[in-house]
Amino acid sequence: MEQAIQEILKRNRLSVTDSRVKILELFLSQAGALAHGDIEKKTGEKFDRVTVYRTLQVFLGKGIIHTIPTADNSIRYALCRENCAEGHHHDNHVHFVCSDCGNTTCLDDITIPQIQLPTGYQTQQVEMLVSGICRECKS
Amino acid sequence: MEQAIQEILKRNRLSVTDSRVKILELFLSQAGALAHGDIEKKTGEKFDRVTVYRTLQVFLGKGIIHTIPTADNSIRYALCRENCAEGHHHDNHVHFVCSDCGNTTCLDDITIPQIQLPTGYQTQQVEMLVSGICRECKS
DNA sequence: AAATATTTTGCAACAAAGTTGCATCTTCCT
DNA sequence: AGGAAGATGCAACTTTGTTGCAAAATATTT
Numbered sequence: 001m002e003q004a005i006q007e008i009l010k011r012n013r014l015s016v017t018d019s020r021v022k023i024l025e026l027f028l029s030q031a032g033a034l035a036h037g038d039i040e041k042k043t044g045e046k047f048d049r050v051t052v053y054r055t056l057q058v059f060l061g062k063g064i065i066h067t068i069p070t071a072d073n074s075i076r077y078a079l080c081r082e083n084c085a086e087g088h089h090h091d092n093h094v095h096f097v098c099s100d101c102g103n104t105t106c107l108d109d110i111t112i113p114q115i116q117l118p119t120g121y122q123t124q125q126v127e128m129l130v131s132g133i134c135r136e137c138k139s
Numbered sequence: 140m141e142q143a144i145q146e147i148l149k150r151n152r153l154s155v156t157d158s159r160v161k162i163l164e165l166f167l168s169q170a171g172a173l174a175h176g177d178i179e180k181k182t183g184e185k186f187d188r189v190t191v192y193r194t195l196q197v198f199l200g201k202g203i204i205h206t207i208p209t210a211d212n213s214i215r216y217a218l219c220r221e222n223c224a225e226g227h228h229h230d231n232h233v234h235f236v237c238s239d240c241g242n243t244t245c246l247d248d249i250t251i252p253q254i255q256l257p258t259g260y261q262t263q264q265v266e267m268l269v270s271g272i273c274r275e276c277k278s
Numbered sequence: 279a280a281a282t283a284t285t286t287t288g289c290a291a292c293a294a295a296g297t298t299g300c301a302t303c304t305t306c307c308t
Numbered sequence: 309a310g311g312a313a314g315a316t317g318c319a320a321c322t323t324t325g326t327t328g329c330a331a332a333a334t335a336t337t338t
Contacts, residue, residue, distance in 0.1 A: 015305050017315060036295080048317050053296065055315095069208040069268065073325095094254065099263060107260075113252045115233065115267070120274030121246075124238060127268040128254070129208065135259030154285060154334050175324080187288045192325065194286095 001028060012062040019047045023055050024064075033068050033076035033095075033104035068095045068104055069127060076104045092126065098134035105134065140167060151201040158186045162194050163203075172207050172215035172234075172243035207234045207243055208266060215243045231265070237273035244273065 005024045009016050022043050026034065034042075039052050047055075056077060059065045068076040080091065094110040097103075112128045144163045148155050161182050165173065173181075178191050186194075195216055198204045207215040219230070233249040236242075251267045 015314065017304070019316080049295090050297080050318085051316055058315095067210060069210045069212070071206060071208045071266065073208070073212060073214045075212045094256075096256070096260060107257065110254060110256065112267075113254060115249060115252060115269075117233075117235070117249065117269065117271075118246065118274070120277055121235060121269075122272040122277060123269055124271040125269070127210065127266075127270075128251075129266040129268070130254070130256065130260075130262055130264070131266075132256075132263040133261040135257070138259055138261060156286065156334070158287080188324085189289085189326085190287060 001025065004028065008064060012064060014058065014062065019043075019051050019055050020058075022046070023052070023059075027065065027077075027079045033078035033106070035074050035076050037074075039077075066091050068106075069129065070097055070104065071129070071131065078104070078106050081108060094128045094130055096134065097129065097131045098137055099131050100133055100137035103134060140164065143167065147203060151203060153197065153201065158182075158190050158194050159197075161185070162191070162198075166204065166216075166218045170244055172217035172245065174213050174215050176213075178216075205230050207245075208268065209236055209243065210268070210270065217243070217245050220247060233267045233269055235273065236268065236270045237276055238270050239272055239276035242273060 002021075005021050005028065006016060008024060009020060014020065023039060026039060026042055036052060036056065039056070040047075040049060043052075056065070060067065060077070063080055065077045066080050068078060070076060078095075092112050094107045094112060096105050096107050098105075107130075112126050115126070117123060141160075144160055144167065145155060147163060148159060153159065162178060165178060165181055175191060175195065178195075179186075179188060182191075195204070199206065199216070202219055204216045205219050207217060209215060217234075231251050233246045233251060235244050235246050237244075246269075251265050254265070256262060
């Protein structure tokens with residue numbers, strides 16, 4: 001994993017620092033999306049709040065992670081699949097929020113269907129957000 | 140308009156107060172969705188912040204308005220069409236955020252398409268959020 | 279229409295979330 | 309190893325949202 005992380009950082013011309021490594025580790029070691037708060041807690045509160053904010057901003061800018069809007073007004077972050085160009089994702093998968101466990105996951109294989117907007121509207125990006133019960137919580 | 144507003148409040152067994160009337164007026168007098176901040180500003184800062192929060196909560200609970208999650212982590216509120224039951228909307232329309240003027244609108248006539256989730260996932264609610272350029276800004 | 283009961287409001291105080299400037303420390307490059 | 313560039317932590321601050329409570333407004337009863 002250590003390898004992979006270095007690779008990601010280097011590919012994006014970012015210096016390799018403790019916080020960046022630890023935060024990327026977090027993302028890589030679990031499937032779901034993370035809110036800012038989760039990150040602060042799960043890194044063992046080793047980093048300053050400000051550092052976490054700034055690290056997320058940098059990752060966002062480089063297209064390493066993307067945001068997921070949620071109904072409860074708390075932005076989640078998730079890793080982008082391979083090939084997001086700097087600042088320009090192709091992030092056309094559906095996001096799922098479990099109303100039981102609260103986890104947010106990217107359903108990478110479910111593509112957002114095309115829709116026909118009224119004339120005069122021009123689409124740039126589409127987000128689709130499903131809430132419900134996830135596989136783990138259903139059983 | 141005054142009529143209509145009273146009607147809405149009475150139908151929902153809410154007492155008719157200045158703040159509620161003014162805030163409903165705001166929603167009725169313009170198409171788009173409003174963020175909490177917009178409301179504070181546009182009412183001419185006559186009401187306490189707390190009152191605005193509470194009023195929105197009440198309207199939400201009664202199904203008079205619904206929330207729209209946005210990518211920038213600021214919840215918008217918009218009027219529900221006619222017949223939302225208390226606490227239970229049928230809110231299956233698409234939301235549009237203009238990246239130029241910033242306005243958020245309900246595309247009431249565009250229905251969210253059905254999607255097929257992976258087995259094991261159970262859907263409760265689906266949100267679809269399109270960003271782009273709106274009719275007004277395009278010209 | 280007045281009196282009472284019920285709601286709603288505004289204030290104060292607080293908690294959480296996010297931002298900025300700046301000095302210090304790390305990382306990277308040669 | 310040394311210096312430039314960049315990242316971090318701290319402090320201070322702003323914005324956003326919440327809660328308890330007394331005062332005020334609204335609704336209800338007679």
